Amino acid sequence: MKSPSSTKLPFSPVLPLIVGMLAISFAPILVRYSNAPVPVQGMYRMLFTFLLMLPFGAKQLPDMKAISRKDWLLLVAAGFFLALHFLLWMASLDYTSIASSTIILALEPVFVMVGAYMLFKDRPRKLAVVGMVVALVGAMSIGSGDITLSQQAFFGDALSFFGALAVAINMLIAKQILKRVSSFLYSFVVFGVTTVCFFIYNVATDVPMLGYAQREWLVFLLLAIVPTVFGHMIFNWLLKYVKPTTISMSVLAEPVGASILGMLLFSEMVTGFQLIGGAFVIAGLVLYMRAENQAPAEVQSEALSA
Incomplete structure (x- = not known):
């Protein structure tokens, strides 16, 4: 995989970045619209x-x-953890608000940073560590806010938290394998493995995979086209031209866009705890990304997330 600096995009990356940010914001909305079981979605x-x-x-x-x-x-391992990520995160939307679920999921870059240090001895900068702490404080604020609302909401936050851990493991695997496999081929194989993992899970738990209304099939197709093809695959393509940290910063738009759509479509008002926690999470992640931008550019992977 070429370094982002080795290839120049013939036009500004702003437009595809905006398209990608808008696309991924629809993922939790489409999940909420479906009445099908999460593993089927x-x-x-x-x-x-x-x-x-x-x-x-x-x-x-x-x-x-x-x-x-x-x-x-x-x-295969990357596909398994991607399936686990989708299973946990999509299930979280049945228990907690769209705002809480997507903001907690935005902790993924922090988990990747910690994992890279533990596994590959990639030492983070001090500013990155500060950003990690601030972001974690924000996540705890979101969770504590939902405890006051209901144990169900806190359970949903926990599902989103572990879903972020699962996709972080997927990222760490991708970071290694993309040194030898193209990004398209990586996504193609991993998506296939993830599909098989879901199929096995559905068979093992006796979840019906057929007989859904026409509306449900439309939602399934939109989940594939909008947040996956026009979201994550655009981001993967842009990795050839821009720094991975730029893509990570763009992914942070998901909690904002999803929360706005959640308010407009489902009347899910954002609570004070969520506002405070969300501000801390975003501020911490901005500090983290700024620290990473100061580090020497190196090839990393930002493959598929929420």
């Missing part, structure tokens, strides 16, 4: 995305043959 979101990529992925079959056994194991 997740399976068809990944399946439809995989099928949309299939005509292009078929051209890369020779490259798939060159993937080593070790890398195949890593790809």
Whole structure:
């Protein structure tokens, strides 16, 4: 994978970044609109995305043959943790507000930073550590606010928190494997593995996978097209031209956009605890990203999230 500085985009990245930010903001809204079980939503979101990529992925079959056994194991692990992420985060929306769920999920870059230090000895800058602490304080503020509302809301926050951990593990695996596998091929294989994981889960738990209303199939397709193809896949494509930290900063727009849409479409008003906690989370993540921008640029991976 080329360094972002090695290839120049022929036009400003602002427009595709805005498209990506708007697209990912619709993910929790579409999840909330569906009445289908979460693992069914997740399976068809990944399946439809995989099928949309299939005509292009078929051209890369020779490259798939060159993937080593070790890398195949890593790809399977990445797909498993991506499935776990979707399962936990999408389920959280049944228990807590869209604002709380998406803001807590925005802690993903912090978990990646901690994991990179523990596994790869990537020492973070002091400002990045400060940002991590501020963001965690904000997350706890959101959680404590929901405790005063109900134990159910706090349970939803916990699901989102562990969903962020799962996708962070997915990121750490991607950081290693994308040194040897193209970003498109990585997404193509991992989406396929994630689909299989959801299928096995649905069969094991006896979740019905057919017989849903036409409206549900439309939501499944929109989940694949809007937040996945026009959101995460645009971000993955932009990694060839801009720094990964720029993509991470763009992902922070999801809690803001999703919260606004949640207020407009579901009348979910943001509480004082959520406002304070959200401000801390965003401020902490901005400090973290600023610290990362000060560090020497290196190739990293920001593959699929919420």
